[in-house]
Amino acid sequence: MSIDHGRRRILAALSASLGLAAAGLPLRSRAAPGRVVVVGGGFGGAAAARALKQLSPDLDVVLIEPAAVFRTCPFSNLYLGGLRSFGSLGHHYGHLQRRHGVRVVRSMARAVDAEQRQVRLADGTRLGYDRLILSPGIDLRWDALEGYDQAAAERLPHAWKAGAQSRLLRRQIRAMDDGGLFLMVIPDNPYRCPPGPYERAAMVAHYFRQHKPRSKVLLLDAKDAFSKQALFEQGWRQVYGDMIEWVGFSGDGEVVRVDAGERSVETAFGQRHQAAVINVIPPQQAGYIARQAGVTDRSGWAPVKAGTFESSLVPNVYVIGDAAVAAPMPKSAFCAHSQAGVTAAAVLASLADRPPPEPVWLNTCFSLIDADYAISISGHYRLVDGEIRELAGGVSPLVATTEFRGREAEHARNWYAAMTQSIWGA
Numbered sequence: 001m002s003i004d005h006g007r008r009r010i011l012a013a014l015s016a017s018l019g020l021a022a023a024g025l026p027l028r029s030r031a032a033p034g035r036v037v038v039v040g041g042g043f044g045g046a047a048a049a050r051a052l053k054q055l056s057p058d059l060d061v062v063l064i065e066p067a068a069v070f071r072t073c074p075f076s077n078l079y080l081g082g083l084r085s086f087g088s089l090g091h092h093y094g095h096l097q098r099r100h101g102v103r104v105v106r107s108m109a110r111a112v113d114a115e116q117r118q119v120r121l122a123d124g125t126r127l128g129y130d131r132l133i134l135s136p137g138i139d140l141r142w143d144a145l146e147g148y149d150q151a152a153a154e155r156l157p158h159a160w161k162a163g164a165q166s167r168l169l170r171r172q173i174r175a176m177d178d179g180g181l182f183l184m185v186i187p188d189n190p191y192r193c194p195p196g197p198y199e200r201a202a203m204v205a206h207y208f209r210q211h212k213p214r215s216k217v218l219l220l221d222a223k224d225a226f227s228k229q230a231l232f233e234q235g236w237r238q239v240y241g242d243m244i245e246w247v248g249f250s251g252d253g254e255v256v257r258v259d260a261g262e263r264s265v266e267t268a269f270g271q272r273h274q275a276a277v278i279n280v281i282p283p284q285q286a287g288y289i290a291r292q293a294g295v296t297d298r299s300g301w302a303p304v305k306a307g308t309f310e311s312s313l314v315p316n317v318y319v320i321g322d323a324a325v326a327a328p329m330p331k332s333a334f335c336a337h338s339q340a341g342v343t344a345a346a347v348l349a350s351l352a353d354r355p356p357p358e359p360v361w362l363n364t365c366f367s368l369i370d371a372d373y374a375i376s377i378s379g380h381y382r383l384v385d386g387e388i389r390e391l392a393g394g395v396s397p398l399v400a401t402t403e404f405r406g407r408e409a410e411h412a413r414n415w416y417a418a419m420t421q422s423i424w425g426a
């Protein structure tokens with residue numbers, strides 16, 4: 001299949017994944033009254049803002065996002081591995097604003113007053129809303145791992161939000177001597193992008209194989225099983241031999257303390273590991289504004305009504321993307337995008353006093369093992385008895401040809417191009 005054809009196919013699937021087709025709404029419906037404010041211009045928020053304008057062109061849609069350029073976590077591992085430039089991860093809001101009619105406000109939302117239906121911005125401005133969609137992504141939990149705070153992250157980067165942290169980690173990998181150890185600390189579930197750490201291991205090994213072949217990658221994990229595990233372990237072995245070692249919870253993989261000064265970590269059973277580069281992915285929670293708005297519970301994440309993603313705790317506020325509790329859907333960009341479409345349709349239905357349309361959500365997460373070797377996991381979700389259920393899904397086959405793995409790598413590249421184009425493109 002040609003790349004263009006592949007891209008067109010994926011674009012069609014993405015538009016279906018936005019739930020626009022499933023929503024049973026004409027693509028352009030009559031104007032719904034009022035204003036919808038969306039907080040967060042990442043995969044969930046920017047996609048929701050665009051879908052709202054697509055479905056209801058006269059609706060006032062305001063997107064609040066502090067960054068001028070959004071840097072994607074998807075493909076940031078490829079940047080670490082030297083397969084993508086940093087610039088290729090950046091996407092602007094110009095098209096959303098000028099072409100799609102979304103009012104983009106470059107600011108941070110500081111507080112939500114749900115009684116007054118207002119959002120307060122960093123400069124004190126108050127913005128009224130009829131419905132509010134929060135898609136703030138994650139915050140790292142600085143209180144969860146002893147020794148790991150914001151200052152420590154400047155020495156032991158997390159790179160779990162793309163941008164300056166990704167560059168810092170890339171610089172450290174490049175500055176490392178051949179024969180050095182790259183150590184990654186991986187949290188227990190739930191966290192952003194379940195297969196992300198394991199793809200990162202492969203991408204770092206990809207770079208080492210080319211430039212520092214005597215180096216090693218050690219993964220210390222707080223759990224005993226992970227997404228696409230058999231496929232990752234097979235791929236790591238096939239492509240990188242014994243360069244990557246994974247230690248799970250039962251093998252004393254849980255890190256309980258880090259020492260940024262010494263560049264070392266300590267496990268639950270007291271083993272100390274020192275490394276040339278340490279990448280700490282700490283436990284996470286919903287972004288600050290979700291917690292401030294009162295939509296999160298003790299878990300730190302936001303429980304939602306399954307059919308619409310309206311908060312279970314605060315009316316007229318919807319939470320999508322990583323911040324929401326949406327299991328069995330993973331915290332992925334694909335899911336955030338899929339939720340955005342379903343929730344945009346639900347918000348419009350609620351403004352028009354209609355019942356929400358029947359939701360369908362999709363997910364596919366590709367992980368690169370090498371430049372031309374990828375694996376994937378997919379899921380198709382629906383509402384069953386008021387709960388989100390995975391009705392179909394699966395992973396790449398364990399037995400596959402080199403061509404098959406190569407085609408999946410091409411699908412991954414097409415997916416990234418189509419997804420970012422469908423959100424930030426013209």
Ligand SMILES: Cc1cc2nc3c(=O)[nH]c(=O)nc-3n(C[C@H](O)[C@H](O)[C@H](O)COP(=O)(O)OP(=O)(O)OC[C@H]3O[C@@H](n4cnc5c(N)ncnc54)[C@H](O)[C@@H]3O)c2cc1C
Nearest residue numbers: 040042043044073074109136137193321322331332333334
């Ligand atoms: C290394 C890595 C690789 C990944 N690879 C993939 C992949 O291949 N495929 C995939 O599907 N997923 C992948 N993911 C997961 C994906 O990045 C997230 O699931 C996705 O970004 C979630 O979208 P979101 O809208 O919830 O949050 P984000 O995309 O993070 O967007 C949140 C936005 O909200 C803004 N914001 C936060 N607080 C405020 C506030 N108070 N006011 C205004 N704006 C605010 C932030 O600036 C940000 O722009 C990966 C993640 C990582 C870490």
